[in-house]
Amino acid sequence: MSVKVVGRIRPLLRQELDKDVILTTAPTASDPSGPSKVVRIPNPKNDAEQYSFQFNSVYGSEATQQDLFDSEVAPTVKHLFKGFDVTLFAYGVTGTGKTHTMRGGKTLADRGVIPRLLSAVYRRARKIEKDASSSTKVEVAMSYYEIYNDRVYDLFEAPEKRTLAGLPIRDNGGKSVVVGLTERPCSTLKDFEALYDQANMNRSTSATKLNAHSSRSHAILCVKIIQISEDRTLVSRASAIDLAGSEDNRRTENNKDRMVESASINKSLFVLAQCVEAISKKQSRIPYRESKMTRILSLGQNDGITVMILNLAPVRSYHLDTLSSLNFANRTKKIEVNEIENEPIFKGPPVKAAASLGLIGEPVRNRQPLRQLTATENIPINDNTAKRKGNPIVKTISVYKDKSHALPKPSTKRSLQSTNFDTTSRPSKIARSSDSAKGGMSKEDIEALIERRLDQKLAEKALTAPLPTAQALPSDLQQRLNALEERVSKKEDSEGLQYLLMAKQHQARGEDASALKMYTLAQPFFPSNEKLARKIQNVQNKMASKTQQVEQLAPEDDEYEFQADYEPEESFSFTRTKTRKPAARTKVAVYQDGPATPRTQQLLRIINTKDLAQIKLLKGVGAKKAESIVNSLFEMGDADDGVLITDLEQLGALKGVGWKSLETMKAGLVGEAGLVGEAGLVGEAGGDWDF
Numbered sequence: 001m002s003v004k005v006v007g008r009i010r011p012l013l014r015q016e017l018d019k020d021v022i023l024t025t026a027p028t029a030s031d032p033s034g035p036s037k038v039v040r041i042p043n044p045k046n047d048a049e050q051y052s053f054q055f056n057s058v059y060g061s062e063a064t065q066q067d068l069f070d071s072e073v074a075p076t077v078k079h080l081f082k083g084f085d086v087t088l089f090a091y092g093v094t095g096t097g098k099t100h101t102m103r104g105g106k107t108l109a110d111r112g113v114i115p116r117l118l119s120a121v122y123r124r125a126r127k128i129e130k131d132a133s134s135s136t137k138v139e140v141a142m143s144y145y146e147i148y149n150d151r152v153y154d155l156f157e158a159p160e161k162r163t164l165a166g167l168p169i170r171d172n173g174g175k176s177v178v179v180g181l182t183e184r185p186c187s188t189l190k191d192f193e194a195l196y197d198q199a200n201m202n203r204s205t206s207a208t209k210l211n212a213h214s215s216r217s218h219a220i221l222c223v224k225i226i227q228i229s230e231d232r233t234l235v236s237r238a239s240a241i242d243l244a245g246s247e248d249n250r251r252t253e254n255n256k257d258r259m260v261e262s263a264s265i266n267k268s269l270f271v272l273a274q275c276v277e278a279i280s281k282k283q284s285r286i287p288y289r290e291s292k293m294t295r296i297l298s299l300g301q302n303d304g305i306t307v308m309i310l311n312l313a314p315v316r317s318y319h320l321d322t323l324s325s326l327n328f329a330n331r332t333k334k335i336e337v338n339e340i341e342n343e344p345i346f347k348g349p350p351v352k353a354a355a356s357l358g359l360i361g362e363p364v365r366n367r368q369p370l371r372q373l374t375a376t377e378n379i380p381i382n383d384n385t386a387k388r389k390g391n392p393i394v395k396t397i398s399v400y401k402d403k404s405h406a407l408p409k410p411s412t413k414r415s416l417q418s419t420n421f422d423t424t425s426r427p428s429k430i431a432r433s434s435d436s437a438k439g440g441m442s443k444e445d446i447e448a449l450i451e452r453r454l455d456q457k458l459a460e461k462a463l464t465a466p467l468p469t470a471q472a473l474p475s476d477l478q479q480r481l482n483a484l485e486e487r488v489s490k491k492e493d494s495e496g497l498q499y500l501l502m503a504k505q506h507q508a509r510g511e512d513a514s515a516l517k518m519y520t521l522a523q524p525f526f527p528s529n530e531k532l533a534r535k536i537q538n539v540q541n542k543m544a545s546k547t548q549q550v551e552q553l554a555p556e557d558d559e560y561e562f563q564a565d566y567e568p569e570e571s572f573s574f575t576r577t578k579t580r581k582p583a584a585r586t587k588v589a590v591y592q593d594g595p596a597t598p599r600t601q602q603l604l605r606i607i608n609t610k611d612l613a614q615i616k617l618l619k620g621v622g623a624k625k626a627e628s629i630v631n632s633l634f635e636m637g638d639a640d641d642g643v644l645i646t647d648l649e650q651l652g653a654l655k656g657v658g659w660k661s662l663e664t665m666k667a668g669l670v671g672e673a674g675l676v677g678e679a680g681l682v683g684e685a686g687g688d689w690d691f
């Protein structure tokens with residue numbers, strides 16, 4: 001599989017101002033007269049510094065729907081007809097233009113990627129049929145569903161006919177199949193448009209009822225293309241996904257529904273990011289089964305081509321979210337898997353084959369059974385004959401130094417909190433639709449935004465943290481997690497079990513705050529389970545005790561001593577226009593040779609998560625210091641293995657971290673073994689969760 005990442009910056013909206021634009025695009029230094037591939041964004045704390053992110057291509061606000069389609073999506077159509085699966089998705093913060101990009105408007109010029117893709121598919125299908133003098137027939141069928149609260153709902157179903165539990169997913173021949181999903185044949189663009197519009201009405205009807213429902217679900221359109229000739233049938237799929245806004249990781253209200261909804265979006269986007277991370281690190285275990293979205297997409301499992309469109313808003317009010325999105329997209333750079341063309345199936349008479357798919361005759365609503373063909377159609381007849389086509393596609397998206405475009409230093413110093421959030425408001429979906437968005441943000445809005453950002457930082461742990469891989473966990477614990485994962489995937493409506501699984505995974509990695517959230521979300525599903533209540537209490541106690549640890553060095557902390565006038569080596573390069581050496585310290589730790597103690601490892605691991613919430617919990621680290629540490633880490637860019645800080649010396653060289661802080665941080669830790677042991681994950685009987 002290859003992933004191509006394309007940036008798209010939307011134009012200013014009516015209430016946004018030119019002066020608030022912070023994003024710029026540029027060609028690469030190696031091809032200065034070529035197309036734009038670089039997005040530049042200032043450091044949130046210092047406008048004079050800029051980060052540059054390079055993608056496969058970048059589109060500025062002047063780019064039309066046609067420009068984007070012609071360059072990025074149209075070329076995938078021929079691959080689709082050669083038998084490759086194609087996945088297109090739009091990722092971005094709420095209000096950055098995902099729906100505009102994927103679905104678009106009603107005029108010809110405004111049509112988004114999806115209708116244009118279908119138009120191209122039909123054109124090519126007609127051409128193939130014509131060239132083959134009608135001995136080849138191309139059939140197109142579509143399914144369209146949304147994933148809301150981690151449940152799959154058929155968008156061809158009227159909302160009132162949906163069952164609460166949604167549709168189950170089953171594994172079939174190595175592929176994940178949504179059971180009972182309607183698959184509609186649509187032989188012309190007109191058919192498609194009618195079906196697509198009707199389905200979108202189902203989605204937007206719910207949106208009116210639920211307020212912003214549409215931005216809180218992932219909408220997935222699956223277009224199946226079946227090429228039937230006398231001796232073979234070739235099936236391929238194009239999936240186009242309009243993801244829920246990544247900024248929706250929030251709990252705007254305290255009621256349970258909102259929490260579950262918010263957590264579901266969180267979870268699926270976290271897992272999506274984890275999959276991307278795992279693929280990019282070539283980890284053997286890709287956690288695609290951990291959310292329905294990634295499971296259905298089989299991200300990292302499917303062979304084929306993926307185009308991810310990263311939607312960005314150009315203005316300052318999105319600054320931190322934009323940086324976060326850019327960091328997310330940047331992680332996809334390393335995805336590199338061989339592409340395998342779907343092998344045709346050689347089989348019986350074409351009419352029978354088509355009939356078995358339910359695609360001939362009247363366009364009736366077909367409940368999609370578990371079809372034999374699904375199990376075999378995309379699998380090479382003989383695995384050994386799978387053709388590796390060409391070399392693996394290596395993407396060259398990278399964050400790199402760019403010294404030539406520093407912006408003039410602003411006259412006033414900005415702090416994270418004082419960043420110009422008030423100069424332009426962020427249009428909520430509701431505000432946009434009602435055309436009532438006005439003016440700046442209130443103090444409460446800014447606080448809420450920062451709060452959400454902190455939440456998102458917590459989420460980003462899943463994206464950035466150099467977490468121990470599955471293999472790094474003790475084998476019995478890993479087995480138990482796998483078993484639980486298996487059970488979760490079998491019990492489709494056991495959402496509570498999914499939260500438990502997430503909780504245990506977080507806990508196994510020492511992420512107590514996230515574990516606590518997930519246990520708490522699981523609790524409503526098992527209201528009278530005492531063991532779960534105890535578990536929550538234990539994690540709470542542990543977190544509380546962490547912050548109350550007395551300042552006292554354990555014997556192992558004697559591993560370092562301090563030396564004056566030591567200037568650390570600058571052993572990393574990162575992405576800012578003005579490189580800055582870590583400030584020379586008067587006292588910096590120098591360490592004896594030998595492996596880091598468990599406590600040191602634990603501290604480094606927490607720091608390397610870049611997770612504000614976790615770092616803030618370290619003893620002696622308040623919000624300000626945590627923010628300074630996280631900012632320094634972000635400034636350092638991404639390490640190949642995700643581990644930016646490898647020893648206490650490097651940690652001590654970070655801005656805002658003195659040797660005293662190091663001592664205090666370490667003293668506040670309870671030790672790795674304690675973490676897992678206390679969490680009760682080790683030695684817990686397998687049947688304990690059999691509620």
Ligand SMILES: Nc1ncnc2c1ncn2[C@@H]1O[C@H](COP(=O)(O)OP(=O)(O)OP(=O)(O)O)[C@@H](O)[C@H]1O
Nearest residue numbers: 010011093094095096097098099100215244245429
């Ligand atoms: N390239 C563009 N050209 C013109 N207008 C755009 C463009 N991109 C986005 N917009 C406008 O910006 C607004 C927000 O876009 P849109 O609703 O597509 O965002 P979204 O990311 O899908 O939000 P959500 O996550 O809430 O669904 C809309 O009014 C849309 O018309």
